[in-house]
Amino acid sequence: MFAVVEIGGQQFKVAEKTKYYVPRLKSKVDSEVTFDTVLVLSDGKKIKVGNPSVKGAKVQAKVLEHLKDEKVIKRKPGTDSSSRELKLQRLLKENYYGS
Secondary structure, three states, rough: OEEEEEEEOOEEEEEOEEEEEOOOOOOOOEEEEEEEEEEEEOOOOOOOEEOOOOHHHHHEEEEEEEEOOOOOOEEEOOOEEEEEEEOEEEEEEEEEOOO
């Protein structure tokens, strides 16, 4: 059983009771989030592919923590170096439901 969900402009293949790192969303820790853009939904026997998304399908997850990825430093010869940290959040996919 899995689903392919669009989160923050990126696609993630998610399964039940699995933890994922995704781009940070505007949600608080220990809150529930629901994703409506389910691109593919599988129950182990049948696979539903959306056009562009599966109608009536939703995926629920719980926000476990907010964190930052390690710093990435870009160095180019003859210019100043720049750095940035990606802001992430960790999700636990709990269940999904759909038509």
